[in-house]
Amino acid sequence: MSDLTLPAAQEEDTVWVKKASWIDRVPRPIAMALLFVAFITLWQLATSNGLVSPIVLPTPWRTAQDIVFVGQNLLSGTYMLSAFLITAQEVAWGFVIAVVLGAVLGILVGETAFGERAVMPYIVAIDTMPKIAFAPLFVAWLGFGISSKVALAAFVSIFPVIVGTAAGLHAADNNARMLFQSIGASRLQTLIRLKIPAGLPHFFTGVKIASVSVVAGAIAAEFLGGGKGFGELIRVAASQLDTPRVFSLILYLSLLGSLMYGLVIWAQRRLVFWHKSTAAEQAER
The missing domain is CATH 1.10.3720.10 (MetI-like)
Structure with a gap:
């Protein structure tokens, strides 16, 4: 009768480990800087294209x-x-x-x-x-x-x-x-x-x-x-x-x-x- 018990090392290899996505591995300062740049870019696009009046939202x-x-x-x-x-x-x-x-x-x-x-x-x-x-x-x-x-x-x-x-x-x-x-x-x-x-x-x-x-x-x-x-x-x-x-x-x-x-x-x-x-x-x- 064959032994169906997995070795301890093999058991550890079969455990599913959730890997962090690339966005979660970005350092906090870089992530904050990128988010700030994206916000300013969207803001500039909204004002320069006339989507929002400068009186309501300045550049x-x-x-x-x-x-x-x-x-x-x-x-x-x-x-x-x-x-x-x-x-x-x-x-x-x-x-x-x-x-x-x-x-x-x-x-x-x-x-x-x-x-x-x-x-x-x-x-x-x-x-x-x-x-x-x-x-x-x-x-x-x-x-x-x-x-x-x-x-x-x-x-x-x-x-x-x-x-x-x-x-x-x-x-x-x-x-x-x-x-x-x-x-x-x-x-x-x-x-x-x-x-x-x-x-x-x-x-x-x-x-x-x-x-x-x-x-x-x-x-x-x-x-x-x-x-x-x-x-x-x-x-x-x-x-x-x-x-x-x-x-x-x-x-x-x-x-x-x-x-x-x-x-x-x-x-x-x-x-x-x-x-x-x-x-x-x-x-x-």
Whole structure:
């Protein structure tokens, strides 16, 4: 009777291994550069062939010129720098308030039955509402100054922090919970030494979302409630059909959002270096 068992080496050879396609093997910088060139090419073709009006969509060269112009104004310290600093201040304060207050509410929701049963339904109900529609209310309550912009920026970005914090408190291992109970740890000690450290990856997930949405909240508040920041400059440029200026200002706002996101990533790598997701991100880079 013949032996139908394959040798171990032959068994390994028969295992189907999925090979990465050529597009997946392209290095990230090259892939990003190629995608950018393709985007600019399509943009140029759309404007040069008259498919889109220059008033609606300016040429890439005209937009690049305005980007340089805005950058020079920011470096020279003119009114654009003052407007940018005002928006940055609104974003920074809104982000800090969202993180601190969101963490407190997240702990209340994730750690107490009262928070889960009584507070969480109201948080979910408010989160389903169009938050930008609250801008006139914040202006009526806090005036046309910076306070209303900070309040709306925090209001827009606080909900991911609440959810991330509450979810993180439930991420602790059950065996670790039992160990803390067996050694007589108090509820506060378990929270500080076990649940909060174990929940930091979830917390930072919410904070990363908040770092991006806070910029949108501040700009929306300037659109609807006046102000002296970049949102006001965009509104004026749009009213004058100066689309290159609108694109330029939006680009620098995206740099502000990227800076906020980068700071959160930096903090996560310093505080949650032990987590596998953080290690994977570092390995990819």
